[in-house]
Amino acid sequence: xxxxxxxxxxxxxxxxxxxxxxxxxxxxxxxxxxxxxxxxxxxxxxxxxxx
Numbered sequence: 001x002x003x004x005x006x007x008x009x010x011x012x013x014x015x016x017x018x019x020x021x022x023x024x025x026x027x028x029x030x031x032x033x034x035x036x037x038x039x040x041x042x043x044x045x046x047x048x049x050x051x
Contacts, residue, residue, distance in 0.1 A: 033042065 036042075
C-alpha cells in the first residue's frame with residue numbers, strides 16, 4: 001500500500017490533505033519527465049504495445 005493510503009487507513013486524515021499529496025505527487029512526476037530530456041525519450045504506455 002502507498003504511504004498516504006496506509007496512513008489514511010490507520011489515522012484520521014483530512015480529505016484536503018490527501019488531495020494535496022495527490023497533486024504534489026503528480027507535480028513531482030511531471031517535473032521528473034521534464035528534467036529527463038523534456039520527455040522526448042519516454043516510452044508511452046499502450047495496451048499490448050511492445051509485448
